[in-house]
Amino acid sequence: MAKGRGRMEPNFDVPEGRVRDRGELDLRLSRDDRAGTGERVGKRAGETTRAPAKTTARRSLKKSGRRRRSWLGRIVYGTVVLGLWAVIGIAGLIAYHASQLPPIDQLAVPKRPPNIAILASDGSLLANRGETGGRVVSIKELPPYLPRAFVAIEDRRFYQHFGVDPVGILRAIGQNLTRRGVAQGGSTLTQQLAKNLFLTPERSASRKIQEAILALWLEHKYSKDEILELYLNRVYFGAGAYGVEAAAQRYFGKPAKEVSLAQAAMLGGLVQAPSRLAPNRNLPAAQARAAQVLAAMQELGFVPAQDAKVALAQPARPANARGGGSANYVADLVMDVLDDYVGKFDTDITVQTTVDTSLQALAEKALTDELNAKGTRFNVGQGALVSMRPDGAIRALIGGRDYAQSQFNRATTAKRQPGSSFKPFVYLAAVEHGATPETVKDDAPIRIGNWAPENYSHRYDGPVTLRTALAHSLNTVAVRLGQEVGPKTVVQTAQRLGITSPLQANGSIALGTSEVTLLEMVGAYGAFANGGTGVIPYVVTSVKSAAGKVLYKRSENGLGRVIDANADGMMNAMMHETFASGTAKKADIPGWELAGKTGTTQDFRDAWFIGYSGTLVTGIWLGNDDGELTKKVTGGTLPAEIWKTYMTQALKGQNPVPLPGLNRWRKPPPETTASVASAAPSAPTDILGQIFGDPATPAPRQQAPSRRAPAKDDRNFVEKLFGIGE
Incomplete structure (x- = not known):
């Protein structure tokens, strides 16, 4: 070191802005201390150029802008993440409840309990017995307005949805909140069928999930008409009647294929609350509900306005079965002896009897x-x-x-x-x-x-x-x-x-x-x-x-x-x-x-x-x-x-x-x-x-008044009244 120049001490001057609070030095690297940032390397070796203050300020503004946008990003990001987790959770929930059901490849529509149709000697129906109360009918046998009545009041988007109807659910919620229009449930006909076929009447979120799963399976397995036919033959109508045939016989004394438009509307309205709306128990309520069904059918174009008007003017009424209620005594007797004639059966059967409906009615x-x-x-x-x-x-x-x-x-x-x-x-x-x-x-x-x-x-x-x-x-x-x-x-x-x-x-x-x-x-x-x-x-x-x-x-x-x-x-x-x-x-x-x-x-x-x-x-x-x-x-x-x-x-x-x-x-x-x-x-x-060979010995004669005594004798009042004795 040259003499006279004195000793050179290190200079720790810190540029402005690099002093931390309380006088402490900030020895951390900034973006400007990193290669290619704070200083630019000149074209010639050893020459450096510091970025102008204006450029640094612009970068600072960009950095501040990025911070402001990150909050929105975080919200979007969080929403996406939560949505994904919700989807995963729902999928897991569905998978869990699906696991509680039989495997799809083993799933099958259970057989309908057999019906016993008991006929009079002339072939007319006396009564139905069995769990269903009526035979299975094909949708082709029925008048077109009968199945349409159920679609109109229970599931108007039946032919559009895939088993579960989000639109229908939202509409039903809205109608329930506003109490406007024809009351409808959120469950589709397919879901109702799934419930009737496979599930208990329990009301729970778990059962609703299983109901939706099964509805999707039914829609995949069967056509719309097949699903509707299954529904019409399985739904409960009250009074022990399962299926539209049983209900038509029970309430109107006729087969389902012969019901009128007014009767079809009443049947369609029954399934909402069979006990409360049964026409033989609460006819005014049944007729009011049928009017709602007719209005829905007309709105959807299922029936002409004139036909709906006639049906409203002449509402359906329940009819007494031929032979009256006493025919059920005959049906009970048939069921008591049926085991003597046939063994176990798993399909509908018809029992021909000797009973004459006209004599049955006369006797009753x-x-x-x-x-x-x-x-x-x-x-x-x-x-x-x-x-x-x-x-x-x-x-x-x-x-x-x-x-x-x-x-x-x-x-x-x-x-x-x-x-x-x-x-x-x-x-x-x-x-x-x-x-x-x-x-x-x-x-x-x-x-x-x-x-x-x-x-x-x-x-x-x-x-x-x-x-x-x-x-x-x-x-x-x-x-x-x-x-x-x-x-x-x-x-x-x-x-x-x-x-x-x-x-x-x-x-x-x-x-x-x-x-x-x-x-x-x-x-x-x-x-x-x-x-x-x-x-x-x-x-x-x-x-x-x-x-x-x-x-x-x-x-x-x-x-x-x-x-x-x-x-x-x-x-x-x-x-x-x-x-x-x-x-x-x-x-x-x-x-x-x-x-x-x-x-x-x-x-x-x-x-x-x-x-x-x-x-x-x-x-x-x-x-x-x-x-x-x-x-x-x-x-x-x-x-x-x-x-x-x-x-x-x-x-x-x-x-x-x-x-x-x-x-x-x-x-x-x-x-x-x-x-x-x-x-x-x-x-x-x-x-x-005579038997033992003894001589006939007449019994001693008993002196008694003649049976044809005068009218003033002491006969009791019944003998006087009817002129006879017992």
Whole structure:
């Protein structure tokens, strides 16, 4: 170092702007300290040039501008990121709920539960049974306005969306908020179908996601018309009706292919709230909803304005099914016996029955009209009726006063004491042991141990023929006959004719103290009407699959001959006298040979009447379900009146048919009655003596007032009122 120049100290002067707060040096590099920034390298080596102050200021402004734009960028960037995460989350949520469903390649529309269509003898529908309540119908069978009604009110963009309709959802939300226009749900028809087919009624976000997934699958798998057809056959319409066919039958009594525009609109409106809008429960609400459907159909151009106007002016109303509600008693009986004819089935089936809809309606009206008119006065709350051909084919069956109020079938299930209507089995046993209609028995007091049965009139007529005793329902004679042939024989005779209920073989069996059903009794009387062949009551003639395959066809069968033809003729002659001069004379129908028997149980608890022509056997029971006593109703009063009302119409227009063997054993003319009755060999007075070879020993004659006593005697008021006794 040269002398005199002194020592050179380092200079740490810091350019302006490089001093940090509190006097500290800022030794960090700036952009100007980096190569190619703050200084520019000259063309010649070692020459540098600092950027002008103006350029530095401009860069500073650009840097400031970039900072301001970064906030907007950050918002956009954040929104994009959040959107992506939302998409990922939704995809994950969908994937999770999709994983809870069966694999797509294994997914299939579940089979619809089979329907049982129960038809009358003429092929008309009596009722549907099964979980659905109606058969499957093709969309091609239906009038065009029927499926369009559902599209108009439930999913107007059905043919545009892909299973889920965002536009429809937004529109529904808007309408719900503003309460304007026709109310619509956010779910598409496809989503509703998916819910009905695969999901539970649970309301949750999870279920809605699965519903949407399944809707997309349905749209991929099926065409729009196929989806609509599936929907129409699966949707619930209330009252146990699933599918449009079941609903049309249930509410209008006709197949879906025959419904009018007004009826179609009502069906379309039902699915929103089946219980609240059912026309048989809330007709004003159902009609108001149907008007909304018609407005929507007109708005969309589905129906001409004039047609919509006519439908609005003539709104639909529910109709009563043919045969009334009582046809359901028949349907219940069919379901009870169906397992005996066909095994397990998984498709719709059709059951052909023997029931005549016109006779069913006549029977229902006769029974209900009588109970409505006189039930309260005589304290009778219930009744049942069975009418069948002599071969056992059931033509009408009423199991109670009102099926809607009580589904208990009193014709087939209720067991009640038949009273005197059981006596024909006692008399048949006697006839089979040698008695005839002119056999004489003593109408006198009788005692069996501590039991002393009495006649209804509390009087005794002394010696009477069996014909007269049965016609006037004399209890003492029936008990004597029962004791002579033996209670066990009486039981066996009744069972041979078709009585299947347990019977007690005791002395009182002659007066009908063992409980039986009305169906059993009418079936047993069928043997008297047909000449002696035992019958098994039946209601089903054939069963076919939906494709027409015969699954069952009834063959001729029965119990074979259970009554000798001669004995049957005698029974018909004796029971014919019931109409001619006995307890059923009020029920006689001029021009017809009729036979039958009345029945009344102790204390007037049950009243029966079973009578028949050569073509029809009909039985009536009246009483109270709880066993409460009636006000002295006998079989010859209200039951006989119902029987005559029904049978007069049922036999109208038919040619009278003679009863088997009646002419041979018809009551002799009055002038020959005494001689016939006194013929000892042909009219023994003691059957047990005849059986065991003992001489006939007439019972001591009981002095008693004549049965045809003066009008001032002490008969009870029922006998005075109707002129008959039981």
